[in-house]
Amino acid sequence: MAQVTLRKLTKTYDATPAVRGIDLDIADKEFVVLVGPSGCGKSTTLRMIAGLEDISDGEILIDDELVNDVPPKDRDIAMVFQNYALYPHMTVYENMSFGLRLKKVPKPEIRARVENAARILDIQELLERKPKQLSGGQRQRVAMGRAIVRDPKVFLFDEPLSNLDAKLRVQMRTEIKRVHQKVRTTTIYVTHDQVEAMTLADRVVVMNAGLIEQVGAPNELYHAPATRFVAGFIGSPAMNLIPCALEEVAGALRVRLNGEVGFAVPPDRTARYRPYAGRSELLFGLRPEHILEQRPQQEPNQEVFEVALEVTEPMGMETLVYFGVNGVEVCGRVNPNAGAQAGQRMRLVADLNHMHLIDDASGKVL
Amino acid sequence: MATAVLRGNARPVRRTSMQRDRKRALLWSYVFLFVFVIFFLTPPVYMLITSLKTSAEISAGTAPWWVSDPTIQNYVEILTSPTYLTFFRNSTLVSVLVVAITMLVSIPAAFALSRMKFWGSATLATGVFLTYLIPDTLLFIPLFKIFVYLRELTGIEFINHWWVLVIIYPTLTVPFCTWIMIGYFGSIPKELDEAALMDGAGYLQTLTKIFIPVALPGIIAATIFAFTVAWAQFLYPLAFTTSTDQLVLPVGIVTTLIKGDVFNWGQIMTGALLGAAPPLIIYAFLMDYYIAGLTAGATKG
Numbered sequence: 242m243a244q245v246t247l248r249k250l251t252k253t254y255d256a257t258p259a260v261r262g263i264d265l266d267i268a269d270k271e272f273v274v275l276v277g278p279s280g281c282g283k284s285t286t287l288r289m290i291a292g293l294e295d296i297s298d299g300e301i302l303i304d305d306e307l308v309n310d311v312p313p314k315d316r317d318i319a320m321v322f323q324n325y326a327l328y329p330h331m332t333v334y335e336n337m338s339f340g341l342r343l344k345k346v347p348k349p350e351i352r353a354r355v356e357n358a359a360r361i362l363d364i365q366e367l368l369e370r371k372p373k374q375l376s377g378g379q380r381q382r383v384a385m386g387r388a389i390v391r392d393p394k395v396f397l398f399d400e401p402l403s404n405l406d407a408k409l410r411v412q413m414r415t416e417i418k419r420v421h422q423k424v425r426t427t428t429i430y431v432t433h434d435q436v437e438a439m440t441l442a443d444r445v446v447v448m449n450a451g452l453i454e455q456v457g458a459p460n461e462l463y464h465a466p467a468t469r470f471v472a473g474f475i476g477s478p479a480m481n482l483i484p485c486a487l488e489e490v491a492g493a494l495r496v497r498l499n500g501e502v503g504f505a506v507p508p509d510r511t512a513r514y515r516p517y518a519g520r521s522e523l524l525f526g527l528r529p530e531h532i533l534e535q536r537p538q539q540e541p542n543q544e545v546f547e548v549a550l551e552v553t554e555p556m557g558m559e560t561l562v563y564f565g566v567n568g569v570e571v572c573g574r575v576n577p578n579a580g581a582q583a584g585q586r587m588r589l590v591a592d593l594n595h596m597h598l599i600d601d602a603s604g605k606v607l
Numbered sequence: 608m609a610t611a612v613l614r615g616n617a618r619p620v621r622r623t624s625m626q627r628d629r630k631r632a633l634l635w636s637y638v639f640l641f642v643f644v645i646f647f648l649t650p651p652v653y654m655l656i657t658s659l660k661t662s663a664e665i666s667a668g669t670a671p672w673w674v675s676d677p678t679i680q681n682y683v684e685i686l687t688s689p690t691y692l693t694f695f696r697n698s699t700l701v702s703v704l705v706v707a708i709t710m711l712v713s714i715p716a717a718f719a720l721s722r723m724k725f726w727g728s729a730t731l732a733t734g735v736f737l738t739y740l741i742p743d744t745l746l747f748i749p750l751f752k753i754f755v756y757l758r759e760l761t762g763i764e765f766i767n768h769w770w771v772l773v774i775i776y777p778t779l780t781v782p783f784c785t786w787i788m789i790g791y792f793g794s795i796p797k798e799l800d801e802a803a804l805m806d807g808a809g810y811l812q813t814l815t816k817i818f819i820p821v822a823l824p825g826i827i828a829a830t831i832f833a834f835t836v837a838w839a840q841f842l843y844p845l846a847f848t849t850s851t852d853q854l855v856l857p858v859g860i861v862t863t864l865i866k867g868d869v870f871n872w873g874q875i876m877t878g879a880l881l882g883a884a885p886p887l888i889i890y891a892f893l894m895d896y897y898i899a900g901l902t903a904g905a906t907k908g
Contacts, residue, residue, distance in 0.1 A: 293801050314807035326798035330820040339816075340806035391806070 243304045243317075243394035243427050244269045245290065251298035252285050259285045261451035262299065267429065272421050274430045276438035277448035277474070283431045284399055286448070290429060291320050291397050303394060319388035320397040324404060325380045327372040327387075334368040337386045358389040361423055362416075378409045385417070389424060396421075398430040402437065414440055435475050439463070447471050464595075469604040472526050472597060478561065480528045481571045482599065486521035487514060494518060496525050496598070499567050507542040507593050514598060517607055526597035526606075529561065532573030534581070535588040542593045553583045562587070651880070658682070658877040665872050681877040691878060693852055694859035697769040698838060698882070701855055704773045705837040706830055709780040713829065716781075717788035718814050722800060732789055739782035747846045750775060754847075769853045772844055776837050783836075784829040791825030792818060827893050835886050856882040 245267040252260040260282040267273050275283040288294040290301055292313035301308050308316050319340075327336050334355055341351045359365045362382045372380055381401060388396055401417070402410045418441055421428055432438055438445045439459040447454040447462065447470070454474075455467040466472035472480045487506075488495045494506035494514055506514055517523065535545055551570075554561040555577060562573045562581045573589055575581050598607045657665060659677045669675075685691050719725075720732045754765035765771045795818065803813045819826065844858045851863060860878040864871045 291801075291805060293804065313804050314809075318805070320802070320805045322798040322802060324796060324798055326796065326802040328799065328802075328817055328821070330823075339803075339808075343807045343812060387802075387806075 244271075245395060245427060245429065246302040246305070247286070247290075247299070248302070249299035250286065250289060250296065250301065252282070252289060252294065253297040258451050260289070263448075263451075263453050265446060265453065265456065267427060270425050270427055272418075272428045272430065272441060272443045273446060274432060274438040274442035274444075275446045275448055276432055276435055277454075279433055280450075281448040282451040283433075283448045287320075287397055287399055287429060287431045290395070291318060292316050316395075317393050318395040318397060319391045319393040320399065321381075321384045321388050321401045323400040325372070325384040327380055327383055329372050332369050332371055333364065333375070333383050333386075336372070336383055337368075337390045340387070340391045354390050354392070355386075358386045361389060361420060362386050377405050378413060381405065381413055382416070385420060389420070392426075394427065396426050396428040398428065398432075400432055401430075402432070402434075410437075417441060436477065439475070445475075447474060449474075465606075466597070467606055469524065469526075469599045469601075469606070472599065472606060476528060478529050478572045480526050480597070481532070481569070482524045482526050483569050483571060484567050484601070485523050485525035485598075487517050487519065487523055487598065489515075489518040496523075496596070498525060502546050502566065504544045504546075504591060504593055504596075505542075507596075510596075514607060517598070517600075520600075522601045523607075524599040524601050526599055527591060527593075528595060529572040529574045531592040531595045532562075532571070532575075533590045533592065534575040534579035535590050539590070540592070543590045544593060545588055545590055547586055547588045549586050550581060550583050553581045562589075651883070654876040654880050657872055658880055660873055662871070662873055681873040682881075685874055685877050685881060690851055690859070690863055694854055694856045695882075697854065697859075698856040699885075701769060701772045701776070702834050702837040702885075704770075705776040705780060706833045708773065708777050709784050709833040710826070710830065712777065712781050713784040713788055714819065714826065715814065716785045717792050718810075718818060720785070721789045721792040723810070732786075735782050735789075736786045739779070739786065743779060743840075743842055746778070747843060750778075750843075751846060766847055767849050767853055769848060769855065771847050772837075772840070772855065775843050775847065776840060779840070780833040780836050784833055787829045787832070788822065788825055791822045795821055831886075831890060831893060834889060838886050 245265075247263055247265040249262045249264060250260055251258070251262050263282075263286065265273075275286060277283050285294060289296050292308070292311065296309050303316060303318075328339065331339065337355045337358060338351045341354065346354075355368070356365070359368060362385060364379065364382050364386060367375060367379060367383070372383070375383065384401070398417070402413055405413060414437060417430075421441075430437075430441060439462075442459055444456060445459055445462050446456050449470050455462060455471045457465075457467075462471055462475050466475065466480075469482065473482060483498055486497045488497050488503075494511050495503050496506060497503040539545070548564040548566070548571075550562050550564050552563040554563075557577070559574045560577045560579070560581050562575055564571055564573075575587075575589070579587075581587055599605065600607055653671075656672060656674055658681050659674045659679070661676060661678050661680065664674070664676060716735070720728050720735070751766070754771065758764055758766075765774075799817060799821070800813050803817050808816065839857065840855075841857045844855045848854055848858070851859070854862065856878070860875060860882065864875045864878060
């Protein structure tokens with residue numbers, strides 16, 4: 242049981258910065274996911290916490306104790322690797338007990354702990370097998386078992402599901418969540434998959450180019466992104482970001498996308514956006530699920546517009562429609578029975594209650 | 608008739624041509640394999656035939672490929688001769704000790720060079736291999752001088768003792784074995800030692816509990832190499848040992864069985880054949896293990 246604190250953590254490889262000074266407080270028993278595109282520094286951060294990578298600058302504290310120069314084995318943390326890193330010449334039992342045997346834990350206790358972990362992961366019948374006799378999902382479980390057995394202060398996961406096929410990945414995702422609910426150990430999990438991040442995390446840390454873009458609960462990131470990067474990264478299909486200008490007409494604010502299309506800003510947001518009236522270098526952000534087919538009853542702050550559809554993608558429960566606005570491809574999610582057809586004009590509704598305005602220059606959400 | 612026609616129609620044309628290609632390829636492989644077998648097996652077969660002949664039959668030279676009057680007299684004489692058994696003992700001692708020393712040096716060296724990234728480790732790894740490329744014919748005179756110098760310094764006589772070979776041979780085996788094992792250790796995923804590190808293993812434990820078992824096929828390959836080099840080395844023992852009781856097999860056979868211009872061919876062939884046996888037996892035993900290790904790595908997934 243431990244909290245982890247990062248202070249101005251920095252990593253530089255031969256003058257190339259990989260992590261550029263990040264601050265993060267991870268509470269006891271929390272499940273934190275570091276997410277970002279490849280090369281954003283998330284894995285490097287994790288490896289610095291593990292002690293596998295030297296720290297160029299800054300501090301790492303586990304339970305308020307500075308561990309910068311503490312070797313990995315004395316940090317009391319366990320790590321699950323992307324390619325599982327099981328010892329190929331040992332059985333599952335030997336793999337899981339390796340750390341305890343090195344620590345000279347008494348044999349009966351080792352057996353009890355391995356069997357307990359095997360029960361949690363449902364791999365009791367695999368204990369005598371060698372890793373090469375296991376499937377990908379089973380290897381993943383053993384790798385987690387090896388971490389659980391040690392009963393460490395912190396679990397580290399480095400993209401543990403990337404080597405699994407899509408179906409198994411979803412299954413193991415649930416499994417990891419279930420295990421965390423049982424074991425309740427502070428967990429830091431690295432992934433480039435935003436769906437994994439959203440589904441697993443208590444808090445998501447979105448990283449980009451060696452810096453933290455935003456930290457927050459999954460829903461918070463989804464509904465109130467702080468930057469253009471987070472707005473575009475979280476959610477699939479991604480949020481539509483359309484160049485726009487903010488006009489003030491007779492005291493009311495309007496978002497103008499082009500000559501034809503413009504929307505009135507909802508009254509409850511007028512005060513927030515008023516300082517930016519007259520600005521033109523802005524981005525109008527709206528998620529695909531807030532662009533719908535026109536319905537008989539119009540809700541407040543929903544505005545109708547008409548576009549020529551370029552592509553439609555029937556998904557079964559919904560149909561994705563794509564059309565161009567201001568040279569940007571925009572995606573909407575309409576009812577499959579709304580009769581959307583590529584090449585035809587269609588009347589759509591923009592739900593402005595969920596709109597975002599982003600300053601194009603700074604990338605900040607206004 | 609009807610079935611024959613049907614079968615003829617059902618056979619796809621493409622497959623037939625592929626089968627023909629395959630047959631032709633197989634035929635050629637067998638032709639070349641046959642040539643290789645002839646090429647490599649002729650000398651040992653000839654040795655075997657000659658070793659079963661009496662001196663009189665050899666000197667008569669009537670039927671070089673046939674034994675008209677087989678005898679095991681040569682084998683009896685060789686195996687009961689104390690000199691030959693001494694050569695055998697010396698060869699065995701030298702080879703086993705050289706293999707042991709080589710492994711004790713090469714395995715930690717390869718581990719350090721492949722895993723502990725220190726300043727100059729890559730250059731050093733290449734350097735290790737380059738030293739292997741220096742031919743032993745260039746080295747034996749300087750080595751001889753070094754041993755003479757050492758005798759003057761310490762008073763210990765190095766020349767003409769079988770154990771001097773145990774000191775010399777590692778200069779041949781260590782570089783190559785280290786090189787092989789750098790490659791083998793390099794193919795072990797980095798995550799494996801990181802996992803061991805997280806599990807609390809130090810460098811020594813990572814080496815003994817993870818690297819050596821995982822790289823066992825490579826270590827066996829290196830062992831076979833070191834043993835073969837030590838067993839078959841000719842130049843160094845010829846230069847460094849002279850007394851009959853200090854000789855190893857290859858030199859011993861040549862120097863004691865050739866008396867002046869009298870070649871005792873039957874015993875030379877027998878001695879050579881028996882001398883070639885130990886490496887062969889070791890190969891035969893370890894080959895299965897070696898191949899099993901290789902294929903296990905290949906089908907990882």
